[in-house]
Ligand SMILES: Nc1ncnc2c1ncn2[C@@H]1O[C@H](COP(=O)(O)OP(=O)(O)O)[C@@H](O)[C@H]1O
């Protein structure tokens with residue numbers, strides 16, 4: 001939105017190429033991601049949405065023989081620079097995965113994990129952060145009486161909200177969601193979507209989804225990707241109603257993918 | 258159709274229940290042949306008696322020397338096998354590249370395929386003299402050598418089961434941990450090892466069982482003296498090797514004969530208790546983690 005001056009760029013992708021071995025998965029991606037907005041990444045399966053998302057917290061570092069070119073700026077600092085502390089980066093950029101992945105520990109231990117590995121010993125501080133994050137993730141009322149139960153005994157939707165709450169504990173600025181509702185029922189999906197909309201006042205959110213209605217419901221901006229290219233990027237409403245590119249239109253009308 | 262189905266069903270039932278038959282048979286024989294020894298000496302003085310002189314006149318049947326020998330040798334063996342076995346599993350799982358893994362795993366498994374008699378004579382001919390020289394002992398055939406050899410024998414069991422346990426920990430736990438800012442070691446210690454905990458404890462228990470039940474090796478390398486060991490370098494005579502060594506010379510139906518069965522019975526009870534404890538701990542642990550409800 002050209003006339004909206006309030007928007008600040010939090011993450012900026014500058015001509016990013018990404019390779020798995022010799023296979024190129026991203027072709028010169030340029031994208032601005034705005035602070036306190038929800039940006040949705042859509043596109044057919046295998047087009048590179050997760051690959052792009054996992055660059056932002058450098059999860060792709062775990063893939064051996066992968067390679068990246070270009071710059072990814074977080075608050076104007078290139079996160080691929082040698083002097084970037086990946087641990088710091090991952091605290092700043094939280095991630096929620098496709099399948100809920102709570103640890104086989106108690107609900108409380110799951111929540112406290114991020115602080116534990118940071119070396120926080122102050123029990124009162126940890127308690128405060130844990131309770132506050134559970135409340136933010138709209139999970140507190142459901143589980144406040146069983147913080148010591150195993151997290152694996154929660155329902156799928158509750159587990160996913162716990163994973164969201166768990167990443168809030170370390171006070172991220174950006175949260176990445178990789179198809180967070182892919183394994184959930186409609187009611188749980190609804191709750192997560194409401195939560196995402198709720199959270200954007202505090203965080204910058206990027207969500208990968210293959211569900212176009214979901215993108216329309218939760219996002220302010222949408223990026224349509226296809227075969228490793230960023231085809232179109234814009235305010236969600238515009239992209240959905242008057243797509244500029246023919247491929248975007250075809251995808252939105254269900255012609256492929 | 259109906260009849261053939263019945264035949265199938267019953268055949269498989271017989272097969273499935275045959276283990277039960279064997280188990281009951283063995284336990285029954287242990288009791289029938291073992292209990293008479295207790296009626297001669299009394300249970301307590303059999304178990305806690307400090308002298309095992311089955312062929313003197315009058316004979317003495319106290320198996321504390323044998324129990325303590327088994328205990329010292331087993332604990333010693335596990336002190337070798339647990340750190341090395343689990344350490345190797347962690348290395349193979351966490352640090353070794355594909356190439357190293359492809360070569361290390363089969364090697365460790367091959368170590369487990371070596372018959373125990375070979376470990377026994379290797380221990381007797383090579384290791385015992387070495388231990389004797391190194392520690393300046395009167396004989397190298399002692400508890401320490403036994404523990405060393407048995408420990409090596411238990412490594413493959415501990416390692417391969419622990420490695421299996423580590424490798425079934427879902428990738429998603431690792432990713433969640435990294436995404437929260439954990440490094441590799443924090444992820445390993447705080448997430449992966451606890452998640453594999455019940456499998457790792459199974460690895461340890463199976464290692465102990467292998468060590469406790471081992472006969473040929475201890476017979477050859479521990480020296481055979483039926484005394485309560487006063488150091489790890491004392492020659493000792495564990496329960497299994499006592500049975501193996503003396504069964505041939507004991508008169509069938511005599512007290513000595515029954516006493517050897519009674520040793521078997523005690524060994525059986527000890528292993529049973531160990532297994533039950535392991536089962537109990539494993540179940541509590543898995544329940545607490547919510548891994549199976
Ligand atoms: N670890 C990997 N190693 C090799 N190729 C991969 C890996 N992960 C993804 N790819 C490939 O990269 C492309 C983009 O994948 P991905 O980013 O997961 O797509 P999306 O999330 O849009 O479905 C696909 O062709 C996929 O097969």
Ligand SMILES: [Mg+2]
Nearest residue numbers: 049050051208
């Ligand atoms: Mg994906």
